[in-house]
Amino acid sequence: MRTEVKETAAADKRVITKKPELLAPAGNLEKLKIAVHYGADAVFIGGRDFGLRSNADNFSIQEMEEAVEFADRYGAEIYVTTNIFAHNENMEGLDVYLREIEAAGVRGIIVADPMIIETCKRVAPTLEVHLSTQQSLSNWQAVQFWKDEGLDRVVLAREVGMNEMLEMKRNVDIEIETFIHGAMCISYSGRCTLSNHMTARDSNRGGCCQSCRWDYFLYEDREDANAESGNALFAEEDAPFAMSPKDLNLVQSIPKLVDAGIDSLKVEGRMKSIHYVATVVSVYRKVIDAYCADPDNFTIDPEWLKELEKCANRPTAPAFFENTPGYEEQMFRNHKQKTPFDFSGLVLDYDADTGMVTLQQRNHFRPGDTVEFFGPEIERFSMTVGTIWDDEGNEIDAARHPLQVVTFKTDQPVYVHNMMRKEL
Amino acid sequence: MIKPELLVTPTSVENVEEVIDAGADAVMIGEERYGLRLAGEFDRTAVHEAVKLAHERGVKVYVAMNALFHNDTLPELPDYLAFLDKIGADAVVFGDPAVLMNAKQYAPKVELHWNTETTATNWYTANYWGRKGSARAVLARELNMDSVIEIKENAEVAIEVQVHGMTCMFQSKRTLVGNYMEFQGKDLGVEGRSKDRTLVLHDPERDVKYPIWEDWNGTHIMSPKDMCIIDELDELIDAEIDSFKIDGVLKDGAYIRDMTGLYRQAIDQYAAKPEEYIEEKEAWRDRALALQPDNRELDTGFFFKETVY
Structure with missing residues (x-):
């Protein structure tokens, strides 16, 4: 059953009233507040246990409560990832943990293991249960299976294309969430244990060492084969074998996803910076809002595409959205490119009378630098930094120290949580 | 002492016969379109022949349908399952819930074995798939001996573990x-x-x-070494693990036949004269090693490893 998303508001203009949820990542409370402030409808976070990013800061139960309280003010939802494939010993403490999450006021959990699904239904029945992409859900009958199991929402495998999503929506009446932006596994999620084999770190319990992104060398094997034996399928000057995918970027396909009635559009990246989260969320917020307000006259503003590139440290591609991706959607040799912009400061305060901003420094800048400010309350603008003072009122020749609080005059009004970036 | 089933993945119909001669109790076969990483390609005719051949010898045939299916392949599932039901295949090996749902309708006589490889990591979830209709759980290869035994102690379904061969990493x-x-x-x-x-x-x-x-x-x-625990079978047999699998992927028929024979003898020896098996552990490993191609070393997989996260 396809979700009805359109209705005629006026005789001559179509608007879309049921917008998809824009779902953002947050590795800690600061990132969560930024994500919500910049326009996310919902945020997914990790707790201290049972999630897949053991290196992220992650949230204590108390921080979850604070997150819920903050999100409530904006009408935003919080989901907690509990998407490990549990081993026997991981069952302990799960009941208590799920009850605590429920009591914190979180809307739902994202789960891969049926053990956690059933435990949640038993001990924390008011939590919504969303099936994680770790289940690599890739056909509509499997979607039906999980609906019959009582799940509220499914997150699709990253290998599912637009036409497949449409067929799923046509056949099953369940909320569907899909990734629109960010880094991705190159394997079917949940079906990779490279990390277990190479570094004894369990990828399906949050220990992934991303060894898929290392360089390898392709040989034709014979009993005598080794690195020197001359069975190489590459010449000395060739790039090594690599499995590094370009990051996902579906900004141009948002209209198709909205029309298909996809319920939640997910941005990856709990480990990413607040600058990344703010930039990506604000662009997708604009695209979704602009399309839904006037779908018939919608066009992509090239500025949005440029904006997304300002926080990207890897090239992007649409992955499986239309087709199985070829070599153009992978990276060989250079797996990283430098971010073209530095996140240089976060606005703490602005004095409308004096036109002075109080800013927390995040990266080096100095008088004479060209910078730009952006945020949900303002149109992005560029300006040249004039005199800078430190928090004791001393004039300084540069803002050198991370988290240093400085003041200077801005060309236009700015607001708390606006960000300043500088082109490199 | 209850002997575990010795399950082998052969390369061809001829090889099915060879591994049966060598002592296999069951074989897993299938075709690439529905099954993952098989030792050989068995079209419908070959599956049918293998079933006839195996059943004459009292050996079971499991058919692999453990691929991750996309919408486009779903319409083929009913016909293939009905075929397996008709020829009397003993089990369908599945990972995707779509296969489970279709099997109930189109292959009601065929048992189901849950095998998602990497994600079968705890006894609760093994039993969960049991409640959905699966008779067996094939455990993840990334578990250690203690975890395997704890799962068996709490399992309401039969438990299968791989004891030999290459394992998939990705x-x-x-x-x-x-x-x-x-x-x-x-x-x-x-x-x-x-x-x-x-x-x-x-x-x-x-x-x-x-x-x-x-x-x-x-x-x-795939893994860089072949796992082999021919010299560590006693604990698993004592724990009454139901099925031991030798995976023949990327191996030739003769190797699979000979390794099957070796495991047959090792299991039988432990069942008949456990103290002799314990005594001969080192010899069992040497015998397995003698069959290995030079470029494939042996290890014990994750049976004695700890992983962190």
């Missing part, structure tokens, strides 16, 4: 070998990228080689 839907060759400007028709090509990825950091190939299901990368 599956991608992307055509990674072809993509690399294309990136290098090589002619794919000439180069080839299937299982027959025996391609490996060399990992310079660890100086090991991972077999890699591409097929209908995407790109597969």
